Amino acid sequence: MTMHTPAPRITIVGASLAGLRTAEAVAGVLPGARITLIGDEGAAPYNRPPLSKDALESLARGRETAAAVLERLALRSKLGDRAELRLGQAAVALEGTTVRLADGTAIPGDRVIAATGLRPRRLALTGAEGRRHVLRSFADLRALAADLRPGARLVVIGGGFIGCEIAATARKLGLSVRLVEPAPQPMLRALGPRVAAAMAALHRVQGVDLYLGRSVAGFGAAQVVLDDGQALEADVIVEALGSHPNVEWLAGSGADLTDGVLVDDHLCAPGAPGLMAEGDVARFANPLFDATPRRTEHWCIPGQTARRVAEVLAAEAAGSPPPERFAPLPSFWSDQHGLRLQAFGAPTLADATRVVEGDLGLTGTAPVIVEYLREGRPVGVLGLGANPAALARHRAHLETSLARSLAEADPATPAV
Amino acid sequence: MNVTVDMSICLLHGQCVIAAPEVFSFDDAGGLVWLTQVDEGLRGALEAASDACPEQAITFG
Numbered sequence: 422m423t424m425h426t427p428a429p430r431i432t433i434v435g436a437s438l439a440g441l442r443t444a445e446a447v448a449g450v451l452p453g454a455r456i457t458l459i460g461d462e463g464a465a466p467y468n469r470p471p472l473s474k475d476a477l478e479s480l481a482r483g484r485e486t487a488a489a490v491l492e493r494l495a496l497r498s499k500l501g502d503r504a505e506l507r508l509g510q511a512a513v514a515l516e517g518t519t520v521r522l523a524d525g526t527a528i529p530g531d532r533v534i535a536a537t538g539l540r541p542r543r544l545a546l547t548g549a550e551g552r553r554h555v556l557r558s559f560a561d562l563r564a565l566a567a568d569l570r571p572g573a574r575l576v577v578i579g580g581g582f583i584g585c586e587i588a589a590t591a592r593k594l595g596l597s598v599r600l601v602e603p604a605p606q607p608m609l610r611a612l613g614p615r616v617a618a619a620m621a622a623l624h625r626v627q628g629v630d631l632y633l634g635r636s637v638a639g640f641g642a643a644q645v646v647l648d649d650g651q652a653l654e655a656d657v658i659v660e661a662l663g664s665h666p667n668v669e670w671l672a673g674s675g676a677d678l679t680d681g682v683l684v685d686d687h688l689c690a691p692g693a694p695g696l697m698a699e700g701d702v703a704r705f706a707n708p709l710f711d712a713t714p715r716r717t718e719h720w721c722i723p724g725q726t727a728r729r730v731a732e733v734l735a736a737e738a739a740g741s742p743p744p745e746r747f748a749p750l751p752s753f754w755s756d757q758h759g760l761r762l763q764a765f766g767a768p769t770l771a772d773a774t775r776v777v778e779g780d781l782g783l784t785g786t787a788p789v790i791v792e793y794l795r796e797g798r799p800v801g802v803l804g805l806g807a808n809p810a811a812l813a814r815h816r817a818h819l820e821t822s823l824a825r826s827l828a829e830a831d832p833a834t835p836a837v
Numbered sequence: 838m839n840v841t842v843d844m845s846i847c848l849l850h851g852q853c854v855i856a857a858p859e860v861f862s863f864d865d866a867g868g869l870v871w872l873t874q875v876d877e878g879l880r881g882a883l884e885a886a887s888d889a890c891p892e893q894a895i896t897f898g
């Protein structure tokens with residue numbers, strides 16, 4: 422039996438997209454709730470995707486001041502005075518449902534929601550000090566933008582979305598750009614071999630030198646040394662090798678912290694009563710695809726999980742069971758060399774692809790739409806410079822098909 | 838309520854079309870079209886659309 426406090430105290434840790442959207446959603450459904458939003462960055466919540474795209478370009482060109490960029494990135498908030506904001510303060514521990522801050526303050530609460538996101542993984546190698554960057558935060562953006570001068574030699578380590586976007590932006594800014602990726606193609610896991618190969622070709626045409634199947638063995642004073650002995654001269658280096666979930670503050674909480682915070686269908690962490698997680702840091706199963714819990718690093722997830730948290734808390738307060746099943750349709754986009762990639766579903770789970778419109782050989786010059794299949798069933802769709810109306814039709818088709826599979830797997834759910 | 842989309846920042850993500858199909862859609866050429874006047878009953882849908890827009894291009898009220 423859960424106790425229903427009339428004015429529950431909700432503590433949200435991580436004041437970025439997920440934290441803000443959750444505070445807003447909870448304030449909407451529980452008007453009496455006392456909400457505290459804790460964030461270790463000094464800035465109010467801001468939008469991250471532009472950090473590798475137009476914000477990087479604009480700041481590197483000196484077209485805008487840092488203050489103007491930050492103001493433009495700030496997330497519009499509906500929160501007003503409905504939450505107490507504690508910015509510039511890291512949570513360092515969770516004791517029951519009390520959050521301990523770096524300065525020793527204890528924030529008691531009834532519920533704690535982890536929205537602490539990720540931080541960039543770094544290479545455990547020394548050398549090239551002062552030239553090495555990562556990109557996750559506004560502070561990272563300022564440091565990197567200051568070094569992206571026309572003509573400078575940039576080496577990007579890691580060919581995921583963020584690495585590829587930085588490479589593309591740097592080409593636009595007139596740098597010479599090399600990209601090192603251990604896999605045979607950039608963005609291979611996310612896009613599959615055929616689309617990744619087409620994207621590799623686009624990067625080459627746009628002047629990015631790709632070092633594929635290569636990893637970094639060490640750094641010289643102004644060099645990146647590869648595992649085959651090649652030394653790449655570098656004025657600027659970006660490590661874009663993926664991320665670590667920020668879960669250290671939850672050590673000892675009882676939650677499963679293997680690759681993020683494991684949560685159930687209600688976004689509650691088994692083993693840690695009162696703890697929920699959402700956004701990039703949450704690992705959950707999406708029944709649209711299967712029963713394997715995964716983290717999803719897409720911008721859409723914070724909004725979708727925030728609504729789920731609010732729905733679960735509202736049901737609990739009303740003493741009714743939360744709506745069954747959390748099955749959000751993921752989506753992501755990326756912008757590289759003026760080309761918009763827009764995906765729905767989970768292309769990363771596919772074992773086959775089918776080009777349904779256009780020709781991958783013309784990627785970057787003509788629209789392409791690719792369907793992603795697993796065991797013959799659609800799990801995702803991707804547009805490369807696609808007409809949004811055409812892509813929307815394919816997305817609707819995917820949604821119907823996923824809903825049908827879901828209904829077959831569990832006849833209790835009506836097909837849509 | 839008036840619905841405004843700042844087309845100088847809209848990047849045609851189409852998230853609004855998913856969140857509030859009653860209000861937003863794409864024409865055949867792929868341009869965004871939307872109802873500029875809607876009644877109060879659609880406030881929830883508009884909030885969802887404006888939250889889902891990665892460019893924060895949508896305002897209403």
Ligand SMILES: Cc1cc2nc3c(=O)[nH]c(=O)nc-3n(C[C@H](O)[C@H](O)[C@H](O)COP(=O)(O)OP(=O)(O)OC[C@H]3O[C@@H](n4cnc5c(N)ncnc54)[C@H](O)[C@@H]3O)c2cc1C
Pocket residue numbers: 434435436437438439440459460461462468469470471472473510511512513536537538539556557558583667670699700701702718719720721723752753754755756
């Ligand atoms: C450069 C870049 C480009 C991107 N581009 C795209 C894109 O094109 N498309 C797309 O779909 N997605 C993109 N993303 C991903 C998207 O931005 C994320 O999915 C989103 O930011 C996740 O939000 P979040 O709130 O869960 O986590 P985060 O935004 O990571 O926020 C977590 C917050 O918690 C804070 N925090 C961490 N630990 C603590 C602690 N102990 N105490 C207090 N606070 C703490 C962090 O400092 C941070 O402010 C991009 C991300 C980056 C970095």
Ligand code: SF4
Pocket residue numbers: 842846847848849850851852853854869889890891892893894895
């Ligand atoms: S979600 Fe925003 S950016 Fe995308 S089409 Fe709608 S208004 Fe434009």
